[in-house]
Amino acid sequence: MLYKSTRGGDSRLPFKKTVLTGLARDGGLMLPESVPDFSGGLGRLAALRYQDLAVEMFRAFADDIPADSLRAIVEKSYSTFRAPEVTPLVGVGDIFVLELFHGPTFAFKDLALQFLGNLFEYVLRENGARLNVVAATSGDTGSAAIHGLRGRKGVSITVLHPDGRVSPVQALQMTSVLDANVHNIAIDGTFDDCQGIVKALFADLPFKDKYSLGAVNSINWARVMAQITYYFFAAFQAMARTGARQVDFTVPTGNFGDVFAGYMAARMGLPVRRLILATNENDILDRCFRTGVYSVGAVSATISPSMDIQVASNFERWLYYHFGEDPAKVSAAMTEFKATGSLRIADGAIGDRWLSSGRAGTEETLDTIRGAWRDSGYLLDPHTAVGVSVARKAGIGDVPMICLATAHPAKFPAAIERAVGEDIAHHPALDALNGAERRMTRLPADARAVADFVAANAL
Numbered sequence: 001m002l003y004k005s006t007r008g009g010d011s012r013l014p015f016k017k018t019v020l021t022g023l024a025r026d027g028g029l030m031l032p033e034s035v036p037d038f039s040g041g042l043g044r045l046a047a048l049r050y051q052d053l054a055v056e057m058f059r060a061f062a063d064d065i066p067a068d069s070l071r072a073i074v075e076k077s078y079s080t081f082r083a084p085e086v087t088p089l090v091g092v093g094d095i096f097v098l099e100l101f102h103g104p105t106f107a108f109k110d111l112a113l114q115f116l117g118n119l120f121e122y123v124l125r126e127n128g129a130r131l132n133v134v135a136a137t138s139g140d141t142g143s144a145a146i147h148g149l150r151g152r153k154g155v156s157i158t159v160l161h162p163d164g165r166v167s168p169v170q171a172l173q174m175t176s177v178l179d180a181n182v183h184n185i186a187i188d189g190t191f192d193d194c195q196g197i198v199k200a201l202f203a204d205l206p207f208k209d210k211y212s213l214g215a216v217n218s219i220n221w222a223r224v225m226a227q228i229t230y231y232f233f234a235a236f237q238a239m240a241r242t243g244a245r246q247v248d249f250t251v252p253t254g255n256f257g258d259v260f261a262g263y264m265a266a267r268m269g270l271p272v273r274r275l276i277l278a279t280n281e282n283d284i285l286d287r288c289f290r291t292g293v294y295s296v297g298a299v300s301a302t303i304s305p306s307m308d309i310q311v312a313s314n315f316e317r318w319l320y321y322h323f324g325e326d327p328a329k330v331s332a333a334m335t336e337f338k339a340t341g342s343l344r345i346a347d348g349a350i351g352d353r354w355l356s357s358g359r360a361g362t363e364e365t366l367d368t369i370r371g372a373w374r375d376s377g378y379l380l381d382p383h384t385a386v387g388v389s390v391a392r393k394a395g396i397g398d399v400p401m402i403c404l405a406t407a408h409p410a411k412f413p414a415a416i417e418r419a420v421g422e423d424i425a426h427h428p429a430l431d432a433l434n435g436a437e438r439r440m441t442r443l444p445a446d447a448r449a450v451a452d453f454v455a456a457n458a459l
């Protein structure tokens with residue numbers, strides 16, 4: 001499989017090169033030249049355990065890595081998960097909850113980043129190279145990336161988070177990792193400031209080349225690829241348990257990476273009926289799907305901070321398909337969006353074969369947490385609860401509704417206490433972080449200052 005940029009610049013890159021590149025040199029995002037079709041072999045895939053299914057999926061995309069090596073990377077990556085089935089599917093009332101939070105940092109990003117850490121180590125060892133990863137985080141990417149890359153040979157990682165705008169648990173998970181190859185920067189600004197700085201460093205091609213910058217944000221194709229597996233895995237289980245021939249998914253959305261993996265799964269032949277993206281008050285994507293206009297608003301801080309995002313970096317990948325795989329249209333659209341902060345995609349609601357959207361505010365989200373706890377004794381984290389709330393509003397139909405549970409509730413204990421009136425969301429591994437030694441650097445929201453820091457700490 002070869003890869004190309006959504007904007008038409010880079011093309012015919014093999015998988016390993018694509019993974020090390022991150023963002024394309026023309027500013028676009030990398031996509032496979034064609035989408036593999038799995039629709040003919042679903043019965044066989046449905047019988048596989050998670051790891052074996054992942055290997056089957058990855059082989060189609062990463063055909064420049066021998067199958068045995070791929071298998072070893074996958075087994076190692078998911079051996080760190082606390083659940084033997086990796087991503088258990090749990091019935092909660094009239095919905096299914098897909099628990100994606102059994103990895104080391106208790107959020108779904110571990111599914112991709114445990115894999116990416118092992119993949120980087122493998123590829124770098126093979127060609128004797130080094131990589132300095134720079135990433136922006138709204139909380140969960142940073143901790144998952146740090147735990148995926150800590151102590152790895154040939155890689156360093158610098159993570160920018162918005163100072164005071166990630167949860168205390170998220171901040172501790174990042175800054176308590178003291179490995180020499182891990183650097184935390186607390187930026188005086190928002191997540192979009194952090195993401196803007198990282199994009200600026202990657203857009204400075206001489207700098208990117210000199211310091212061999214690598215990306216672990218969901219702009220990295222390997223992350224999207226890794227996430228496709230659980231859509232298949234969950235759909236197979238839900239269909240086996242109910243006899244249904246199709247499924248609905250609801251996906252709590254920020255940067256559009258997770259829901260885009262679901263979109264790829266649908267394009268690959270998984271029988272998805274509806275793919276519903278759910279936003280909190282930061283609803284640029286919901287407004288976009290309802291009105292056809294993608295237009296930036298101000299970021300507001302919510303109880304689901306990992307979704308407090310306005311500019312969704314992976315949206316460009318969906319746009320590429322929406323524009324009939326025409327890179328010139330994507331380039332023109334992104335140039336217009338960059339210049340004006342707004343882009344008209346359609347005159348009215350966007351009609352996508354699979355995707356639709358919804359939004360849940362703070363009170364609805366708290367009510368949803370309270371209701372699931374009262375009725376089913378199940379504790380939803382606030383991100384998951386945004387999804388469940390939107391799923392209910394969209395209507396639970398006659399096919400199984402699978403709601404992605406993107407974080408463990410113990411990552412967001414304050415929101416849980418606000419919803420149910422008691423401080424009940426805890427996990428011993430997270431409680432143990434309190435009082436841990438921490439290391440981080442505070443910097444202004446200024447690309448120059450961050451570039452200097454990266455240069456000084458590069459391998």
Ligand SMILES: *Cc1c(COP(=O)(O)O)cnc(C)c1O
Pocket residue numbers: 107108109140141218252253254255256257258259306307383384406407
């Ligand atoms: C990152 C994250 C999201 C948003 O996922 P995207 O891929 O950015 O859309 C939702 N919930 C949690 C808990 C997250 O960490």
